[in-house]
Amino acid sequence: MQAIKRKKQQEKIIEGFFLVCAFVAVVSVLAITAFVFYNGLKPFISNSYPLWNFLSGVEWRPGSNMYGIFYMIVGSVFATLGAILIGVPIAILTAVFISEMAGSRVGKIIRFAVELLAGIPSVLYGVFGLGIIVPYVLKISPMAQGESLLSTILVLAIMILPTVVSISETSISVVPKAYREGSYALGASKIQTIFKVVLPAARSGIMTGVILGIGRAIGETMAVMLVCGNPIAGIPTSLFDQVRPLTTNIALEMGYASGVHQELLYSTGVVLFIFIMLINLIVNKLVKAKVGS
Amino acid sequence: MSRSIKDLFVKGIIYLATGITLSVLLFIIGFIFVQGIGLVNWDFLTRDFNEKVGYAFTEAKDVPLSIDEEKLNDINSLDNRYETALEGPIYIENIGAAISKVAYKNHSTEREQIVVTYLEKDSSLQSAIDSTGVEIKIGPDYMLQSINGKDFTDLSLDEVAETIAAQSGELKIKIVQPGGGIKSNIITTLYMVLLSLLVALPVGIFGAIYLTEYAKPGKLVNIIRFAAESLAGIPSIIFGLFGMAFFVVALNFQISLISGSLTVAVILLPVIIRSTEEALKTVPMAFREGSLALGATKLQTIFKVVLPCAVPGIATAVLLSIGRVVGESAALLLTAGTVAQIPGTLFSPGSTLTVQAYYVAKEEGNIELACAVGIVIIVIVIVLNILSRITSDKLDVFNKK
Amino acid sequence: MNRNIKFNAKNLDLYYGDFQALKSINMEIRENEVTAFIGPSGCGKSTFLRCLNRMNDLIDSVKIKGEILFDEKDINGDIDVINLRTRVGMVFQSPNPFPMSIYENIAYGPKCQGMKDKSKLDAIVKESLMKAALWDEVKDRLNKSALGMSGGQQQRLCIARTIAMNPEVILMDEPTSALDPIATAKIEDLMSSLKKDYTIIIVTHSMQQAGRISDKTAFFLMGEVIEFNETPIIFTNPNDKRTEDYITGRFG
Amino acid sequence: MNRNIKFNAKNLDLYYGDFQALKSINMEIRENEVTAFIGPSGCGKSTFLRCLNRMNDLIDSVKIKGEILFDEKDINGDIDVINLRTRVGMVFQSPNPFPMSIYENIAYGPKCQGMKDKSKLDAIVKESLMKAALWDEVKDRLNKSALGMSGGQQQRLCIARTIAMNPEVILMDEPTSALDPIATAKIEDLMSSLKKDYTIIIVTHSMQQAGRISDKTAFFLMGEVIEFNETPIIFTNPNDKRTEDYITGRFG
Amino acid sequence: GCGSSGSTTATTSDAISGEINGGGSTSVLKVIDAAGSEFTALNPEVKFTYSGTGSSDGIKGATAGTYSFGCASRDLKTEEKGSLTELVFAFDGIAVVVNPANTVTNLTTEQVQKIYMGEITNWSEVGGADAPIVVVSREDGSGTRGAFEEMVKFEEKLKPDATIKEGNGNVQSTVAGNENSIGYVSLTFVDKTVKAIDIDGVKATVDNVKNKTYKISRPFLAMYDKSKVDDATLAFLDFLMTKDGQAIVEEHGGISVL
């Protein structure tokens, strides 16, 4: 009896500990969110800068009190979309290759390589972009500089590979064998089995990977900063135009800014936050809609 | 048959995608190696980034040369990347050391210098102390700049040797420990990985366990999950600002190792929570049922069945986290600083390898150096990956057979 | 034949979300008897069985009304679920061995109870495997993964795992459906011998089996208990037309 | 009674790593017959069954020697596995519906074959579910997930899924072990009616079932085929002592 | 407190101790790091660190007290001054750089201004090849950019499609990588991958900045809050202004204030 009681107590204590961890995690997650929103909404609430001008403006000149981010939003959306369109399919297919088609040794090697890719700091991706991608883009570009939307998309697409590949690969590999057996026994080919049974069964995990990958694409700063050009105005109209994604705007100037300028950089963060929240919602909806039941 | 053609086509696309992934990887790694490998050597790994000036106090005592001239004159010991021999060496008995004049060069300077190229076992330099009485370890490659107030600048090697030989009794020598290496950055990086994982892993994993296994699924949990996912897209510089406002200023931790690692831990939390949750969700219900039906408590079920099954997924999260810590720059810039020194305490600043690479790329435009640092980072990531794989395989009792 | 009432279900309703899977079940299950649940597929046998050790707690959509008394205490009330499950063991419809070694699978329950003594554990493992008619087949590969066993072996392993807990009640959801006649006979023998000390509740699709081993039989149909009585009565002289139809195979 | 030989196993050995699970199996299985495999748990029935549609390809540790001819071609040789599996359908020992809707589960096979016509698919789904005695229970929830069904329903779904493929041979690994007698009777009826057009191979633990439905019966023991003969002979006048012992329950 | 009292002897024995953590402008980093190293050699009890986070951050840090002293590579704006005490410890030239392949070697201040404002867009307009000019500038708030815009007189009129790069190094790498580009970097950072061009016929050298013939230069500032500063920091700043200290400034590319 005593022992049972002690065990129960122990159980409660550890559950309490889990709760504390969850609490810390949740609080820190919420605190960041609150911090960003608090600082970012201040200028509009105190009316030190009109929200509409902020959202619709197409020029960013802090010195002349011009803080328009519309052209950056456009740039961010294009860059992210482009990176997803190129990066996500490649990543998922690579994950499929690793877990379904490669032998266990080859799979291990590729997995290792992909993890390595995740470990390379973004600064180096930037340096790589500046050293290889930008000059190459310059060669085919009608513009005089290689810093462009295209370079940004390419660098980002590369950078989301590791996240999406590793998480997708993990969730594909835990799909029960019985599903595969069932599918093969119905005369499905390997490819059909993969695309009709395995991938749908792993959907939730893959989506997590995609969302985290998109998160990385949207949130990436250091690499992008070197290859995007960061102009102070101009809505991109071609792949070869320079862009200034929201993130680099924040990172470029945060060290220097103060007052309204700084607050509006936080506001830029809020826009980013809302941006990814929307994507998140859409992706979640898509997943749910597909699962049916 | 059209199906097999279709399959073949899709297969081709899969191979192509994998090929692209791999060639991108090879290309990037190749780029980094080609650019950086020229700078990587033992000295690069073991020297500090900045030169360190100091005054060494010791006493002159005659120590005769005990190795033969030929060996002495063999100056292969010089690292030609940093020091190229110009004159010398000359052996000086009263400090028991041979000196040479070299062209000295590191990431920030290029100049002529007198360096120690050989030290006798009981050379007086071996027993030097600083002005507070702490022993200074003078080694080969250390630069000598003045002795008892007599500056060596603009003197020839012979003149320097004469000047030194003329001294007796107390010696006060201005020495410079050579720079150009990244030892302190390597150590800071390891500290940073260790500290931030130490905080983020338990909090993240146990937090995720709470959210999936204990918390009633509902609005609140969904909101948290949603916030966590959305945070993944917030640029780390914003976390850096938060860390700056909270850890550095509000908690008064200063710009330091601890502020940096706590900030990174906060960055890692969303990733760890989401991946762990996902891993836990894939554990079949039948295992939980089986365990509970055997009278196991919820906790026992979690630790003995659920977690071990989830090990591969959690390991992925850990690997991604390590990558993230090692690769973080923006947030650390604001919370841990850019000081290339080994942090003495948790509350000292320090710069990780990535911050250093970022700095040299940004300020000095020194791509080779940035890539050299990159090579070291890649090696560290490989080692950490292997270590965590081994650990996870050890823990992964279930997938063994 | 006036044994203690072990389980007493009173007006039990169970819903999966909106779907009512059990409708006002009333049943007294007595100690040291074997009670069999029969009925067509999907009628709620497994669902009711899982109520008895609160396994349905794990399914979020489940809502329960009414009460189930176990030794006169309401198991949905303020009781220790772990303790309940230790006393009421369960073998599931599809075998669910843990992805560990055979030995570890069986030692799992006792270990969870805090048993550490290696020699005692060895003894329990051996004894349970023998009782479940599995010892001879696996004695040389106790340390191999349980997932590499045949379906029937896995099922017997799950039975052994439950026996190792030494519970008061054993719930079995079609425990022999994957077994050959010999293994089935062994398990049935085991049940008969366990009956002295334990209470056994078994879901089965085999009338013969129910007839052979059970003292009482409950016939389920679409979430209701149509008839619950001494087994011989159910099989020879049922009160309800539907029971008779089912038993004689004239159903549906 | 001289039907074509559908499968012809010659000196088939199968190893799981070092463990030999099948020992020199020789067996001729004829068209339009029902062949039953019986034998104690773990004797290799499922393993042999899985050889017939190369399901064992999926297990890395498996090594196979000897040959199996299907319509006189060695299935381990240079043949199209997909085609083989389309012609040789399989129902597994534990039900393994896909995590999709009931409808999608059944339409899966035909869709993989390239069928796109919605009305044809609808018809196939309905017909297969009817044949598998599941239509009435699920006709209102065809678009619900298959994972929310009872064990027996899931098993019948898997049978329906296989029927929908319209294969030449159907391999069934204890297809009725999770079913109630009525559903079982329906499946058995189904088998008898399918027999005209199909070849059926079934693993079963029920002697009665084997007796009722099969034309030939093979008795497995520890990886060997002890006896393979007309079912009546096996059950009334076996050649081998061990078969007799097993049939009469005097075994082990 | 500009003029230093001169003679902090190298043999100070009444040991100064404490922790100095400075931060701010990245342009001053080389100079300050070297000076800090020398200072700690003289005073082994002192721990010295400096974080290069940008001029504005240095000002903020000095005001908030998170830094013992802050550094900026531009003059303070009036609203930034607050309670800060400033100390100009060096000057620095800003070199206008082009790709080594560029044939242009000399520009007038006005030409530079027009290029940066977008009025001149082709190298042929200033005597070079017929190629578009790619204008590279620094991020808004950078001390270097602030000083450059002020001196070349195009404040807030930077052409909208100029490429913005963070840090002297990135500007240099960009100019080195694009034949048609023009940029500007702190004189302390110019290396051989780019070509510094003459402004109004004057070479961008330390000497020319010193004798005031090269006009594009700015101060390096250190600042601290009198009420928060400690002795070790003051001693360091004093040392910076000594002959020895200024020698270090010169050695690392800065221009002495003495």
Ligand SMILES: Nc1ncnc2c1ncn2[C@@H]1O[C@H](COP(=O)(O)OP(=O)(O)OP(=O)(O)O)[C@@H](O)[C@H]1O
């Ligand atoms: N998790 C669930 N969610 C929703 N409905 C369920 C769930 N589990 C079972 N059901 C439904 O509840 C009813 C009873 O199911 P139960 O598993 O108790 O049947 P059973 O009598 O055990 O059948 P079988 O003999 O086939 O195992 C069935 O109609 C089934 O579809």
Ligand SMILES: Nc1ncnc2c1ncn2[C@@H]1O[C@H](COP(=O)(O)OP(=O)(O)OP(=O)(O)O)[C@@H](O)[C@H]1O
């Ligand atoms: N994947 C595997 N790895 C190793 N051994 C296996 C594997 N699958 C089956 N075995 C072994 O091979 C033997 C035959 O197994 P099989 O599944 O064919 O038996 P079975 O006759 O179908 O039994 P049951 O009636 O219990 O399903 C058993 O001893 C089993 O333990």
Ligand SMILES: [Mg+2]
């Ligand atoms: Mg059931």
Ligand SMILES: [Mg+2]
């Ligand atoms: Mg089997």
Ligand SMILES: O=P([O-])([O-])[O-]
């Ligand atoms: O970093 P800055 O010196 O340009 O402010």
